[in-house]
Amino acid sequence: MNAATPRRVEHQLTDKGYVPVYTTAVVEQPWARYTPTDHEVWATLFARQREVLVGRASEEFLRTQAAMGMTPDRIPRFDDLNRQLRRATGWELVGVEGLLPELTFFDHLAHRRFPVTWWIRRPEQLDYLSEPDLFHDLFGHVPLLMNPVFADYMQHYGLGGVKAHGIGPAALVNLTRLYWYTVEFGLIRENGGLRIYGSGIVSSKSESIHCLESAAPNRIGFDLERIMRTRYRIDTYQKTYFVIDSYEQLIEATAPDFAPIYARLARQDSIPAGAVLDTDTVYQRGSGEGWLEDGDV
Ligand code: PHE
Ligand code: FE
Secondary structure (H helix, E strand, O other): OOOOOOOOEEEEEEOOEEEEEEOOOOEOOOHHHOOHHHHHHHHHHHHHHHHHHOOOEOHHHHHHHHHHOOOOOOOOOHHHHHHHHHHHHOOEEEEEOOOOOHHHHHHHHHOOEEEEEOOOOOHHHOOOOOOOOHHHHHHHHOHHHHOHHHHHHHHHHHHHHHHHHHHOHHHHHHHHHHHHHHHHOOEEEEOOEEEEOOHHHHOOHHHHHHHHHOOOOEEEEOOHHHHHOEOOOOOOOOOEEEEEOOHHHHHHHOOOOOHHHHHHHOOOOOEOOOOOOOOOOEEEOOOOOOOOOOOOO
16 A cells, blocks of 8 residues: 555646645545555554553543554554544544645644544654654544544644734744644653653654653743744754643643734744753753754754
8 A cells, every 4th residue: 555556646846846745635545455564564553652652651642542442453444533533522534645735734623624644654664754654643643632622722723823824934933833842742741750642752662762761852841932932853853842731731821812922933033942941941951962963943
């Protein structure tokens, strides 16, 4: 299904030559066409991550994932998961080819539709993949959509994205950082310790260990405007992880109108990915070991 099946990609002529553009269309999950290898990749990753995440992932993540009925046996059918999801929070999964243009993505979220990449990585890509695949999207993002508070946060984010898109590119940069440091790479305080809820972490074995146990990264308390100013890493572990106290905190902190915030942030410099500020609530100041100087985006 992966290497053998051509993806629906169009090519668009730009000043860099022809570049691939994934179709924005919603596609039916071609479930019957997954190969035994595809199901094995799912099974291997699923078993490996469930094990690594015991005691590391948020209890709510582990609970919702089990409640949805995701199992290692075979790649789940979106239709089956959708029955649970619709009943729990009114969200539904839609299949897509891969990364979507920003506005299309925001529009899905604003309507409580979560786009899931239908294809899964190849066996030689178990540890790292530079773009989202089915494992990242389904295993990482979908469980917490069963939680009513997190489900609302995701929809509000989509609505906020449509709005930021109308304001301009700088606003979108600020908003994207918020998504990165919460939805993708967030940590949460639970039972007196730190746990993972970010999908970019829970779908990676090595980062699941690194983000909690390594001395290298900073671990800093959630602060909305601070996060919206902070650059991040796309090709290495994060230099900084931000910690929320509860899922409610996400809703409460993001309830205000962001328009004046974007205006204020436009006059301030961005913060390097690894910086620690005097105003930060520091759970751990990172040793910085292994950090690359360049490459914050
Ligand atoms: N309150 C934000 C706004 O006015 C919307 C938002 C909510 C953004 C939740 C992100 C997360 O733009
Ligand atoms: Fe993601």
